[in-house]
Amino acid sequence: MELKPVAKKFVLHWGEMGTTWGVNRTVAQIHALLFIAGRPMNADEITETLGVARSNVSMSLKELSNWNLIRSMPLMGDRRDHYETTTDVWELFRTVVRERKSREFDPTIEVLRDCLKSGDIASEDKAAQMRIKETLALMEALSSWASEMIRLEPETMMKVIKMGAKVQQFVRSKSDS
Amino acid sequence: MELKPVAKKFVLHWGEMGTTWGVNRTVAQIHALLFIAGRPMNADEITETLGVARSNVSMSLKELSNWNLIRSMPLMGDRRDHYETTTDVWELFRTVVRERKSREFDPTIEVLRDCLKSGDIASEDKAAQMRIKETLALMEALSSWASEMIRLEPETMMKVIKMGAKVQQFVRSKSDS
DNA sequence: TTTTTATTTCATTATTTACTGAAATTAAAG
């Protein structure tokens, strides 16, 4: 499939950003392609469109599965695997938050808990102990908060986001009562 | 400086996580070291403690400056540069959010705006155009929201986070009125 | 100023990560 100019720009940019988002270029490009195409595509079609090796596509599709960003779709009269990603940006957002939380937060939360449980913690100076505790507390709070937020309906989540810092009124009214 | 067991574990772990957080091991280790030490350190001391090349420390300190994660501190009676990072996890959090937003969101927002302004956008199919619009809208919303949130006082922000999905009550009460 | 100390730069090397292509595997069709 030959991409139209904007789609091409989108795919190439998504690919470049992939690196800062924690996946490699091909992985991000495939995701972008499936997202912009909005229909299931087979591996050969992806290969041809992106101009990368077939094996690279195979590995990248597996990586996208690990991220829960694609699912395989059987297509009537075609024995090849077809892959699609959600076209719902909210679902995409949720998935990315969930996955990044598990990669970027959970391992650290575990290590910090270990640190604090360890018999060696007492020999660290008080201020350092405190900082580890505070780091853990913040990460745990953010972690549960993210888990709760991604359970909200997109409609509701959008309202929360649009409201922005105005939530503080709610916070204040709650703590006053 | 010889690190105590927990501090060592903390520094090594932070270093490993650095990769998934978008900085390299040394950069993350130096940050962890300054955070756990809780006092200004000079480059030689950092070099010695971490066992890496002096030049690596120099480059990494510059990178940490680019992230606004350290500042240089003159110390009475010592002509060497001393560096410190905040020991306030909330300030750390804010900085990371601000910086990652500018690296991970802003460039994409710009490209998506370009895509939609481009004369070529009309030749894409309607559904694809829509998805680009929705992606941009979501990213813009998240971006402004993050900017607003990191302006809140730590106290307030913690309350908002602790409240979690309960904000939806506020959202509902607002849209009902 | 010259000397000493501190710091940075950058070419080189090492390490890690990404990608390719060929071979192996799996599985459907004949």
Add this chain to the structure above:
DNA sequence: CTTTAATTTCAGTAAATAATGAAATAAAAA
């Protein structure tokens, strides 16, 4: 079963990134 198509694996290569060490620069002390 045999053949053909689809997919995966993985050793080897390429590319990108990180780290080193020597040389250059900067800046304070003598």
